[in-house]
Amino acid sequence: MRADSASYQADLFNYCEETGKTFAIGGKLDAPTLVAIAAIPESAWTHYADCAVAETVQSMEHTDKAFRLIVVRYHHQAELLEEDRPRYHVIASNRSGSTADVLIWYRQRGEHSENGIKELKIGFGMERMPCGQESANSAFFRVGVVAHNLFVLFKHSALGEGWQRHRIATARWRLFQVPGRLVRHAGTWILKVATTVAEDFAAIRSRAYSFIHDPTPE
Structure with a gap:
């Protein structure tokens, strides 16, 4: 499960742990989180061109288990003639692997969810339902989802390199x-x-x- 900070809830974390689900969820910069960030030693940060990344362990009052807290630190110019002040973005996760791997997996959620919804709405006409009956709209939406899935299959099975990231409008x-x-x-x-x-x-x-005749991937 990958989601933004609206899903930063103890009940959801506990549910994922109980059912064996992996999660990476945007966190909130509340007081305990800021204290945990302040306790990270400078030597623990990995520096990149536009940010620094580190991680620590965090828990919430009602979580059954502690979780990884991945912290991304950015610098920005707050005001003219004022020192650069860091700003943070945090991700809570129980996923194994390196800090960078978890962060990349979390950031891919836009491609796999938000962009997919956008493609359904704009590319396949699912933005507005055509009928006043829920059952008819449900059937209409299912047809649209099937069409979308068939187009994705068509891109990966029949089209050549360079087509996989194209939307249906470009293909048309x-x-x-x-x-x-x-x-x-x-x-x-x-x-x-x-x-x-x-x-x-x-x-x-x-x-x-x-x-x-041979759908097995190479």
């Missing part, structure tokens, strides 16, 4: 709107497709065929 534009032109000539509709695009589509078809 590059695959369907740009490659060809529908023209009318001598009373007949003709689809004109560039030679290079035809080669790309042949490669996509070949990769899709191979995936269907």
Whole structure:
């Protein structure tokens, strides 16, 4: 589970521990947390270009177990002619691994959740439900989620390198709107497709065929 500080709750931490779930949750800079940060020796900080990172152990009044508290320290200019003052961001976690690994895993939540929701809303028309009945809207939303999942599968199984981070709008534009032109000539509709695009589509078809017959990842 990865979430922001709204989920920084003892009951949630206890639930994750009891059910064997891994969590990384943004913390709150309350008085006990600030005391714990102040107790971290300077030698324990790992310095990067834009921040420093360290960790300690923390607990809450109603948590059954202590947890890791990963601290990111930033410096910013508060006011003109005033000394730089640090600001902190903390992450509570029970995940094993290095401090950097946990921090990277926590920061990936935007790509896997918020951006996925944004893609559903904007790319697949799930921003507004079309009906007044909950059951109909539920069916509509499920169709949208299936379409989204099929598009993700299509990107990873049929499209080449460089496509995996593209949204559905970019794929529609590059695959369907740009490659060809529908023209009318001598009373007949003709689809004109560039030679290079035809080669790309042949490669996509070949990769899709191979995936269907052997979906095991390399």
